[in-house]
Every structure is written in structure tokens, then in C-alpha cells.
Amino acid sequence: MRRIGIxxxxxxxALAQGFKADLRQTVGPLLLGLAGGTxxxxxxAEAYAGGPATEGLNRLRLLWLAARRPWEELExxxxxPVGGFDPYLDxxxxxxxxxxxxxxxxxxxxxxxxxxxxxxxxxxxxxxxxTPEAARHLARLARDLAEKAxxxxxxxxxxxxxxPEEELVEELYAASLELAEELFSEKLKHxxxxxxxxxxxxxxxxxxxxxxxxxxxxxxxxAWALALDLERAVAALPSPLExxxxxxxxxxxxxxxxxxxxxxxxxxxxxxxxxxxxxxxxFREEYLAEGEVDAGLEALAG
Numbered sequence: 114m115r116r117i118g119i120x121x122x123x124x125x126x127a128l129a130q131g132f133k134a135d136l137r138q139t140v141g142p143l144l145l146g147l148a149g150g151t152x153x154x155x156x157x158a159e160a161y162a163g164g165p166a167t168e169g170l171n172r173l174r175l176l177w178l179a180a181r182r183p184w185e186e187l188e189x190x191x192x193x194p195v196g197g198f199d200p201y202l203d204x205x206x207x208x209x210x211x212x213x214x215x216x217x218x219x220x221x222x223x224x225x226x227x228x229x230x231x232x233x234x235x236x237x238x239x240x241x242x243x244t245p246e247a248a249r250h251l252a253r254l255a256r257d258l259a260e261k262a263x264x265x266x267x268x269x270x271x272x273x274x275x276x277p278e279e280e281l282v283e284e285l286y287a288a289s290l291e292l293a294e295e296l297f298s299e300k301l302k303h304x305x306x307x308x309x310x311x312x313x314x315x316x317x318x319x320x321x322x323x324x325x326x327x328x329x330x331x332x333x334x335x336a337w338a339l340a341l342d343l344e345r346a347v348a349a350l351p352s353p354l355e356x357x358x359x360x361x362x363x364x365x366x367x368x369x370x371x372x373x374x375x376x377x378x379x380x381x382x383x384x385x386x387x388x389x390x391x392x393x394x395x396f397r398e399e400y401l402a403e404g405e406v407d408a409g410l411e412a413l414a415g
Contacts, residue, residue: 132329133278136285137270139325140190143183144266150180151259158255162248174237178311181230185315186322189292192284193276194268200225201261205305207231209239216250220257228257231306239308282330286382289326292319293377297370301363310353320347336376343369
């Protein structure tokens with residue numbers, strides 16, 4: 114027991130001395146994987162637009178799945194500039210009707226509901242872009258996604274450099290807590306990538322990212338153990354999950370996510386007013402119209 118206690122103390126010292134460097138080392142490869150994966154996807158989509166064929170479509174489907182994995186891991190690190198990019202990368206649900214109606218429009222002129230990963234997913238898996246017009250639109254959306262991913266990488270790394278370490282610790286804790294809550298309250302009850310039937314793969318990546326994020330934080334050993342339990346439970350989910358919501362493994366993964374969320378709530382990291390500020394900000398972005406909680410945000414910030 115004494116060795117464990119000493120280990121936790123040493124971990125806390127290491128956190129204080131090198132958290133920012135460890136965070137950069139952890140999140141850097143994910144940002145690079147997202148930017149690189151979406152760039153390869155965009156180049157392949159542009160080639161496909163020059164001559165749509167089944168072989169090219171199948172390759173694009175694989176590239177879409179590969180590019181999505183680092184993004185789903187990054188959800189545990191969704192703070193700082195991520196909120197400004199997320200709508201253009203991962204809005205869900207999308208509007209298939211608007212997507213069809215806006216074929217041919219420049220991507221920059223389109224709303225989030227017809228851009229990003231899920232708009233591409235629809236055009237790759239649900240109603241494949243086989244006509245020249247649809248294939249060209251697919252290429253435009255893929256290029257837009259790649260540009261947004263590259264810009265996110267630059268903005269995120271810049272944010273890490275400029276933000277004090279104490280604030281980064283608090284923001285990472287808040288993002289991890291939010292993802293744990295989202296897993297049991299939403300994700301493990303509804304599909305997230307139904308057209309590709311890849312929701313299980315999304316949630317596995319979420320759990321891997323969550324484990325990586327929590328390993329950087331000064332938490333009790335129980336939280337780390339529960340993060341590993343969650344990762345194992347999500348890894349065992351049936352695939353495609355879209356056909357197996359009644360499987361007991363889904364209920365087990367949901368329970369593991371809820372256990373982790375409860376444990377994290379009992380082991381808060383950072384200042385209470387800072388945690389409240391981060392929560393209110395996230396709540397406004399996710400659920401409320403802009404301005405409805407601004408007074409509370411200003412009071413906490415001031």
C-alpha cells in the first residue's frame with residue numbers, strides 16, 4: 114500500500130512538472146492523424162470525382178473510417194478551439210434533404226448540417242455519390258473537411274502553447290467528464306454513424322481517447338481502473354451495433370460509463386468556480402441559445 118501511495122505522489126509531481134508536454138505528446142499524434150487522414154480522403158475523393166467507379170467508392174469508405182478514428186479519440190480532448198470547428202466536422206444529425214438540395218454549392222457557403230464527416234458518410238454509404246455531380250460535391254466536402262482538420266490542428270497546438278498549465282488541466286478534466294456522461298446518456302443509446310454502421314467503432318475510439326486523457330490527470334486509482342473497465346466493455350460491443358442495441362454487452366458498457374462518470378464527479382480536478390464556468394460554457398454551446406446563460410458566465414469569469 115505504501116508503494117502505491119508513493120507512486121501516486123510521484124505521479125502528481127510529474128504532472129505538475131510536465132503536464133503540458135505530456136498533453137502535447139498525447140494529443141499531437143491524434144491531431145496529425147486527423148489532418149493526415151482527412152487529407153488522404155480528400156485527395157482520393159478528388160480522384161474519384163474524375164471518374165466514379167465502384168473500386169474508388171470502396172476505397173473512400175475505408176479512408177472515411179480510418180480518418181474518423183483519431184477524431185473520435187480527440188473527443189476526450191475537446192476543449193479550447195475545438196468548439197469552433199466541431200460543427201463543421203461532426204454535426205449530427207445531418208439533413209439528407211438539404212444535402213441533396215445543395216449538391217453543387219460551394220462547401221464554404223453551406224451550413225454545418227450538410228458538411229463534415231456525416232455528410233460524407235451519407236454520400237458514401239447511404240446514397241453513394243455515383244453521378245458526376247454527386248461525386249464532385251463529395252470531393253468538395255472532403256476537401257472542406259481536410260482544410261478544417263488542418264486548421265484545427267494549428268489552432269489547437271497554438272492554444273496549448275499559450276494557455277497556462279493549470280487551465281489546461283481543468284479543461285481536460287471537464288472534457289473527459291463530459292464525454293463519460295455523453296457515453297451513457299446518449300451515445301450508447303443511439304447510433305452515431307448509422308449510415309456506415311460504424312457506431313461501435315466510434316465508441317471504441319471514444320473510450321481509448323478517454324483512457325488516454327484520464328491517464329494525464331491527478332485522479333484516484335479507482336477512476337483509472339474504471340476507465341480501463343470501460344475501454345474493455347466498449348471493445349467487446351457487438352458490431353454493427355446498429356443491429357444489436359438489446360445485446361447485454363451494450364448495457365454493460367453503459368453501466369461502466371456511468372460508473373466512471375460518478376467516480377470522476379467525486380474526484381474533481383481544479384477550482385470549483387472554474388469547473389462551473391466550463392460546465393456552463395459547454396451547456397450553452399450544446400443545449401441553449403446564445404445569451405441565455407451569459408450573465409452567469411460573466412459572473413463566474415469576473
